[in-house]
Amino acid sequence: MPSVNIVDLNNATVGSIELADAVFGAEVNEALLYEAVRQYTAARRSGTAATKTRHEVSGSGKKLWKQKGTGRARMGSIRSPLWRHGGTVHGPQPRSYEYKLPRKMVLGALRSALSAKLRDGELRVVRAFDLADHKTKNVLGVLHKLEAKKTVLLVETAENVNLTRASRNLKGVKLVPTKDVTVYDLLRYKDVLLTEPAAKKLSEALA
Numbered sequence: 001m002p003s004v005n006i007v008d009l010n011n012a013t014v015g016s017i018e019l020a021d022a023v024f025g026a027e028v029n030e031a032l033l034y035e036a037v038r039q040y041t042a043a044r045r046s047g048t049a050a051t052k053t054r055h056e057v058s059g060s061g062k063k064l065w066k067q068k069g070t071g072r073a074r075m076g077s078i079r080s081p082l083w084r085h086g087g088t089v090h091g092p093q094p095r096s097y098e099y100k101l102p103r104k105m106v107l108g109a110l111r112s113a114l115s116a117k118l119r120d121g122e123l124r125v126v127r128a129f130d131l132a133d134h135k136t137k138n139v140l141g142v143l144h145k146l147e148a149k150k151t152v153l154l155v156e157t158a159e160n161v162n163l164t165r166a167s168r169n170l171k172g173v174k175l176v177p178t179k180d181v182t183v184y185d186l187l188r189y190k191d192v193l194l195t196e197p198a199a200k201k202l203s204e205a206l207a
Helices: 030-044 103-119 136-145 161-167 183-188 196-206
Strands: 003-007 013-018 123-126 152-156 173-177 191-195
Touching (some): 013 196, 030 103, 103 123, 123 196, 152 161
Parallel strands (some): 152 173
Antiparallel strands (some): 003 013
């Protein structure tokens, strides 16, 4: 089982924690990571692309000329798809691109992402984010002491009002509860800071 040091907000080691080997020491499956990120980004697509059919484009509904006798082709509407400015046939319509992955694939991808972060030295465990107030400069000071990179993912178990308010204005910093941790966020943010309860909860839930 991988053993990880626990640090306080001053970046001093205050203990260690044994993490589940099946969660934080698993083999990194890049194919699973790709599928998880692809599914997440597909679900985020707005799906608002649309074209107008012949019933939606502007134009009169009057028959352009009589059916027979003019020597011209039969034509019933100026909005025909055959004409310039006419409707579009089989064009895109608003839709959802969201789909679901099997639960085993989702869990496997999370294990791979957490293991990769720990392997690369980009995951650390903090005792707790006990902030005296909700000032942003205090969180900046804590991240500086923890030598965090430019982008940081903070993971908590319970609601932390001071941390939520203090971190929401920081560019490149995101706070999520353990139940909302995604492979996309784990890979997108350079550093991952877990509280001790969050690390234990992830070990138990994903083992």
